[in-house]
Amino acid sequence: PDIELHPSDKAASFSLVLKGTSDSRTTAYKDPARIYGSSHSEFTARKRLEITANGLRALAAEVKVHETNNEILGADTDVGGLFAGMARNTAMKKARERIPDAEALAARRVRERVASRLNQEVDASVTSINRRLRQGPGAALEQHGLGPASLAAHSTSKELVVEASLLFANQLAAGSPPAALPKGARAVVQIHESAVNNAIDQLGLAGQTIEGAHVRERIAQALAPVFGTSVKLPDDPEQQAPEGSITFAARAPLRVRFVDGQIEVILHAASLQRGNLKTPAQVIRARYQPVLAENRVTLRRQGDVEIRAAEISPEVVSISLQGFAAARDAAIGAALRAPMDRVFRPQINSPKAFTITTELGNVVPLEVTALESRDGWLTLAVR
Structure with missing residues (x-):
């Protein structure tokens, strides 16, 4: 992931920026038809983090889906005989009419899935980092009476600064x-x-x-x-x-x-x-x-x-x-x-x-x- 810095006078603030794509194959059931399709989405996810006097803090991830394209690949129906082809064509026509709604649903699912995964992984890492700081260097410093008298952090669009006295x-x-x-x-x-x-x-x-x-x-x-x-x-x-x-x-x-x-x-x-x-x-x-x-x-x-x-x-x-x-x-x-x-x-x-x-x-x-x-x-x- 890339790193994006944010101006802040209260914390050293930055975001992990992840750009990616999501591809899936779908099968929709609408009796008596089965619609087969594919979905392709491009997204950018941002997970904002802040370095403060109390450690590292994670904010909720934000995901923006730039584009979603759904494509109807085919259809099956339970209708046989002379009307099988007509039923299949009708099912595909109705499915194409619903593509805008399907793309909106697919984009929402991508946002939810990516945000959930990013929050889960980064939040776990932040918890682990804070624990290691408290139990490792932080504990060693406190044990020897070397805990910082003051700790402050701030950031600009170009740099992160953490100052300890x-x-x-x-x-x-x-x-x-x-x-x-x-x-x-x-x-x-x-x-x-x-x-x-x-x-x-x-x-x-x-x-x-x-x-x-x-x-x-x-x-x-x-x-x-x-x-x-x-x-x-x-x-x-x-x-x-x-x-x-x-x-x-x-x-x-x-x-x-x-x-x-x-x-x-x-x-x-x-x-x-x-x-x-x-x-x-x-x-x-x-x-x-x-x-x-x-x-x-x-x-x-x-x-x-x-x-x-x-x-x-x-x-x-x-x-x-x-x-x-x-x-x-x-x-x-x-x-x-x-x-x-x-x-x-x-x-x-x-x-x-x-x-x-x-x-x-x-x-x-x-x-x-x-x-x-x-x-x-x-x-x-x-x-």
Whole structure:
């Protein structure tokens, strides 16, 4: 079916549009005659759907029959002998006279049959989709305290827009996304860094101590409720797992920024331990450049992982110790460089093309056409 968008400021409104034909063979009994005929109808069916804060809502289907043609193919009667032919001709003549009424009846039956079938199938799919959203991503988000603070949807004749805000006490969230969207995309997802960071603050990383070998796994587990599905950070079999352990800071343990065409990941560690070396608070930063290749999407790290000591008030460190502090920080950075390189890999790859299966069982091929980071927004476009 095709999709037709409708302007609405209260919901994201669209219709599934199905064009088709209906052909049938008929036998009408009118004692003492039997009339044989055929009927052909062309129709357009529309099933309107709305995306609201409460989920997906289906309205009643509307079916318009553009044209119906009935044809009399023949007739039989119980009259025999010399009058058989006359009786048959009379029956066919009367049947042809009733063709307008028969076509109106056939059109009405097509409307009723198609509308009933469309309502039945789409309504069942809508019920299933809403149930899966509540029990799947919706339940996971609520379980981790990540239900959206607000959800709104609207539509124009060209696009559907669904906006969700994720914020909690003492948190800020962004307003509407930038107007400029990639052209030629079938769907565009825009995420503001505040939504990701607000969610991370709810996921229990603050103050946790995690073995280096499990840092990537733990971050992936923490991100899963944000996206409503499992998140896998690709492994490089040639790289060893990071050694030691990380204790995340009590505030802002992990931050993400979408700026200047890059994705910046900032890890605030209260301390890091590697063997006998235990470091004070560190800020670890990695910047990734999204790159679309022929068959994959790559996040390519820009330069080395940046490691520096957390800011210390000038009153705490005397002038005479500043040289020592700089040397100490350089030594710590050198010791942590290798394990942090294993946490923040130089390159992360993902397939550019993928498929999704609709509720009706249709497999839809999709391809990433844009991945842009700008002014706090990450924009992903597919077609």
